[in-house]
Amino acid sequence: xxxxxxxxxxxxxxxxxxxxxxxxxxxxxxxxxxxxxxxxxxxxxxxxxxxxxxxxxxxxxxxxxxxxxxxxxxxxxxxxxxxxxxxxxxxxxxxxxxxxxxxxxxxxxxxxxxxxxxxxxxxxxxxxxxxxxxxxxxxxxxxxxxxxxxxxxxxxxxxxxxxxxxxxxxxxxxxxxxxxxxxxxxxxxxxxxxxxxxxxxxxxxxxxxxxxxxxxxxxxxxxxxxxxxxxxxxxxxxxxxxxxxxxxxxxxxxxxxxxxxxxxxxxxxxxxxxxxxxxxxxxxxxxxxxxxxxxxxxxxxxxxxxxxxxxxxxxxxxxxxxxxxxxxxxxxxxxxxxxxxxxxxxxxxxxxxxxxxxxxxxxxxxxxxxxxxxxxxxxxxxxxxxxxxxxxxxxxxxxxxxxxxxxxxxxxxxxxxxxxxxxxxxxxxxxxxxxxxxxxxxxxxxxxxxxxxxxxxxxxxxxxxxxxxxxxxxxxxxxxxxxxxxxxxxxxxxxxxxxxxxxxxxxxxxxxxxxxxxxxxxxxxxxxxxxxxxxxxxxxxxxxxxxxxxxxxxxxxxxxxxxxxxxxxxxx
Ligand SMILES: *[C@@H]1O[C@H](CO)[C@@H](O)[C@H](O)[C@H]1NC(C)=O
Ligand SMILES: *[C@@H]1O[C@H](CO)[C@@H](O)[C@H](O)[C@H]1NC(C)=O
Ligand SMILES: *[C@@H]1O[C@H](CO)[C@@H](O)[C@H](O)[C@H]1NC(C)=O
Ligand SMILES: *[C@@H]1O[C@H](CO)[C@@H](O)[C@H](O)[C@H]1NC(C)=O
Numbered sequence: 001x002x003x004x005x006x007x008x009x010x011x012x013x014x015x016x017x018x019x020x021x022x023x024x025x026x027x028x029x030x031x032x033x034x035x036x037x038x039x040x041x042x043x044x045x046x047x048x049x050x051x052x053x054x055x056x057x058x059x060x061x062x063x064x065x066x067x068x069x070x071x072x073x074x075x076x077x078x079x080x081x082x083x084x085x086x087x088x089x090x091x092x093x094x095x096x097x098x099x100x101x102x103x104x105x106x107x108x109x110x111x112x113x114x115x116x117x118x119x120x121x122x123x124x125x126x127x128x129x130x131x132x133x134x135x136x137x138x139x140x141x142x143x144x145x146x147x148x149x150x151x152x153x154x155x156x157x158x159x160x161x162x163x164x165x166x167x168x169x170x171x172x173x174x175x176x177x178x179x180x181x182x183x184x185x186x187x188x189x190x191x192x193x194x195x196x197x198x199x200x201x202x203x204x205x206x207x208x209x210x211x212x213x214x215x216x217x218x219x220x221x222x223x224x225x226x227x228x229x230x231x232x233x234x235x236x237x238x239x240x241x242x243x244x245x246x247x248x249x250x251x252x253x254x255x256x257x258x259x260x261x262x263x264x265x266x267x268x269x270x271x272x273x274x275x276x277x278x279x280x281x282x283x284x285x286x287x288x289x290x291x292x293x294x295x296x297x298x299x300x301x302x303x304x305x306x307x308x309x310x311x312x313x314x315x316x317x318x319x320x321x322x323x324x325x326x327x328x329x330x331x332x333x334x335x336x337x338x339x340x341x342x343x344x345x346x347x348x349x350x351x352x353x354x355x356x357x358x359x360x361x362x363x364x365x366x367x368x369x370x371x372x373x374x375x376x377x378x379x380x381x382x383x384x385x386x387x388x389x390x391x392x393x394x395x396x397x398x399x400x401x402x403x404x405x406x407x408x409x410x411x412x413x414x415x416x417x418x419x420x421x422x423x424x425x426x427x428x429x430x431x432x433x434x435x436x437x438x439x440x441x442x443x444x445x446x447x448x449x450x451x452x453x454x455x456x457x458x459x460x461x462x463x464x465x466x467x468x469x470x471x472x473x474x475x476x477x478x479x480x481x482x483x484x485x486x487x488x489x490x491x492x493x494x495x496x497x498x499x500x501x502x503x504x505x506x507x508x509x510x511x512x513x514x515x516x517x518x519x520x521x522x523x524x525x526x527x528x529x530x531x532x533x534x535x536x537x538x539x540x541x542x543x544x545x546x547x548x549x550x551x552x553x554x555x556x557x558x559x560x561x562x563x564x565x566x567x568x569x570x571x572x
Contacts, residue, residue: 050540051517052516052517053352053515053516053517053518054515054566054569055376055567055569056353056515056518057095057103058349058351058352070162071160072160072325073096073160073161074096074097074099075095075161075162076094076096076097076103077092077094078093078095078353079091079092079093080108090121090122091108091112092110093108093109094108094163099378101376101379101569102570102571103572105572109162110138110152114167114169114171115142116142116148116150116171116172117141117171118140118141119145120141121138121139121140121141122138122139122140122141122147122186123139123186123242123317124136124137124188125137125188126190127190133153133157134154134162135221136151136153136165137149137152137173137188137201138188140172146176146183147176147183147186148171148175148176148185149172149173149174149203150171150172150173151168151173151221152166152167173222173223173224174216178226180205180214180226181206185203186204186205186241187203187241187242188202188203189201189202189203189213189243189244190244191218191221192246192259192261192262193259193262194262198217198219199217199218200216200218200293201215202215202216202231204239204241204272204273205230205239206237206238206239206240209235209236209238210233210237211233211238211239211240212232213230213231213232213233213240213243213272214226215230215293227293231293231295232294232295232296232303236304237272237274237304238275238276240272240273240275241273241275241317242272242273242280242319243272243273244269244270244272244318244319245258245268245271245295246268246320246322246329247260247266247267247269248266248269248284248329249264249360250265250266250361251361251363254327254328255326255329255330255358255360258322267285267286267298267361267365268284268295269282270283270297270303271310271320273318274305277305278316279305279312280309280333281304281307281308281309282307282309282368283302283308284298284308284365285297285298285301286298298365298366301366306424306425308368310331310333310370311354311529312428312494312528313478313494313530313532314336314338314531314532314533315335315529316335318332319331320359329358329359330356330357330373331358331359332356332357333353333354333531334351334353335352335353335354335531337350337351338480338489338491338532338533338534339489339490339533339535340489343488352518354520354531355373355376355513355520356372357372358372359371362527366499367499369525369526369527371522371525371526372520372522376513377403379566379568380564380567381565382565384400384401384561384563384564385562386399386560386561387558387559387560388560389557389561391445391548391549391556391558392550392555393550393552393554394550394551395550396548397558398545398546398547399548399561400563401514401563401565402515402563402564402565403511403513403563403564403566404510404512404561406447406509406511406563407507407508407509407558407560407561408445408446408463408508408509408510408559409506409557409558409559410465410502410506410557411506411554411557412555413442413465413502413503413506413554415553415554416442416466416472417441417442417466417467418468419466419467419468419473421468423475427477427497428492428494428495430475430495431477431479431494432481435477435493436448436462436477436479436493437551438551439551440464440551440552440553441465441554442464442466442552442553443462443465443475443550443552443554444460444462444464444477444550445462445463445548445549446462446463446510446549447460447461447512447548448547449512449514449519449544450534450539451544451545452538452539452542453542453543455482456538457482457483457485457539458483458545459478459479459480459482459532460477460479463477463498463508463510471501472502472503473497474497474502474508474523475496475498476495476498476510476524476530477493477495477530478493478494478495478519478530478532480492480493480532483532483534484534484536484537485538486535489534495530496523496528497528498527498528500524500525507559508523508524509524510523511526514544514546515566517533518532518533519532520532546563
């Protein structure tokens with residue numbers, strides 16, 4: 001029986017916290033200062049609400065980084081520093097929702113109170129145990145500042161919001177012994193059950209610079225034994241934070257319960273957040289043999305920092321969970337600010353959640369495809385349509401909307417420039433060198449979003465097509481270099497290669513979700529996703545403009561565009 005398959009009281013829990021001490025330090029310091037600022041002073045000019053998002057989750061203030069879900073009710077836990085808290089006193093704040101869009105705040109669910117978490121309650125995950133009982137495993141920081149793994153259960157299973165959680169005194173259930181580095185031992189995953197009925201889960205770790213997912217096994221989910229070797233490890237990658245391990249169906253978009261991989265023919269995905277690069281990488285592979293518990297990435301999936309990324313922009317500490325109500329696996333990630341710490345303090349908050357995304361295995365079997373949850377479409381209001389517009393070199397075409405779906409057609413690829421295979425290693429570098437203003441053959445073409453009337457500021461989402469010996473290569477970029485006149489803002493051009501075959505069907509799709517200070521882009525039907533944080537200055541006085549542009553020599557067309565203005569969600 002798969003976990004989470006009960007009908008009445010189905011609980012899907014995901015907790016995404018991540019445990020970087022430095023980040024916590026920043027956040028707590030920031031919110032500490034913020035507290036004084038809010039209490040006493042006039043807010044500096046940047047504190048206007050112009051960057052607060054309308055339909056992306058963010059708490060009223062402070063630093064966030066995590067979610068979870070339950071019984072027709074989705075739960076989001078996030079890191080929160082209650083006012084006046086000293087460093088390390090991080091709690092799991094808690095909000096609930098029935099649609100993943102509108103959120104109601106509840107009191108904190110887990111907070112430091114016992115020796116095994118007295119110095120902090122860091123990231124973790126939830127699992128549904130038989131009898132439909134949720135359990136949370138999280139990283140606690142003990143009195144010696146060691147990272148340990150603790151378990152917590154809901155106090156009252158009849159409370160649909162699971163407001164209170166109990167941490168048994170037998171914690172911790174996993175301690176950093178037997179050669180585990182006590183400062184690099186965190187973020188337990190959701191558990192899965194093998195055919196042998198034994199539970200397994202992973203904890204992120206490293207030895208020197210070899211990142212690893214330590215495997216634990218348990219018969220009762222309380223007593224855990226470390227396996228002789230990690231499920232997977234890779235030298236030169238550094239600490240693996242927030243590991244996530246789940247099965248995906250070989251075809252179709254339906255999600256699978258985390259334990260379903262032991263009974264069905266599937267592929268598995270292992271995702272890790274690399275502390276050294278602050279990006280998230282995953283491999284698609286085979287969970288070969290439960291008897292030895294080894295995961296082997298496919299040859300098409302490098303398990304280093306040249307590997308596949310869930311998102312090529314500001315996106316970290318994500319987790320997935322299986323939603324039986326929608327029979328889908330949902331990915332949720334955290335997007336940090338690209339603003340200066342001083343300005344985060346002035347704004348009074350830092351960090352948002354990206355829009356939850358459904359994910360499934362591409363028909364190629366080589367990668368995941370992601371798409372915003374359909375619930376977001378209920379926020380669509382005024383609709384705009386465009387059909388059959390030709391974009392010649394240098395042409396701009398004004399558009400409207402905050403959820404924009406466009407299908408470009410490429411009548412001719414003859415002008416595609418030659419591809420240099422060394423570019424594969426670092427698409428972001430290429431997007432920075434050949435940014436939205438750098439002319440090309442086929443492309444750059446795409447959208448200018450959050451643009452001021454005279455284009456002093458804009459964020460450019462665009463494609464370029466190159467010709468490799470046997471195929472066309474498609475680069476997608478999200479170029480923030482002109483996104484804000486403020487010099488202190490981090491303004492990279494993010495990018496990734498889109499694994500689509502455009503030689504037959506000469507079309508490329510792009511969807512953009514635009515919300516004040518965040519632009520989430522989905523290229524090639526969700527094969528490359530890029531989340532960017534942007535801080536335009538001129539849009540307080542002006543309306544935000546949206547344009548399609550083409551700076552390539554080849555004419556491209558907008559075959560079809562649908563866009564909508566978006567309503568505000570009720571968030572906390
Ligand atoms: C448990 O929750 C239910 C539903 O909210 C409530 O009626 C009941 O009083 C609670 N029980 C305890 C012991 O708090
Ligand atoms: C343990 O991890 C910490 C944090 O990354 C690191 O500073 C330290 O050098 C590691 N210790 C050993 C013995 O590898
Ligand atoms: C957050 O923002 C900064 C830019 O200010 C960036 O360099 C950093 O790597 C980001 N990501 C994470 C996950 O911390
Ligand atoms: C692109 O690069 C040029 C040269 O480095 C720079 O002047 C420009 O601001 C960048 N961004 C855009 C969108 O043109």
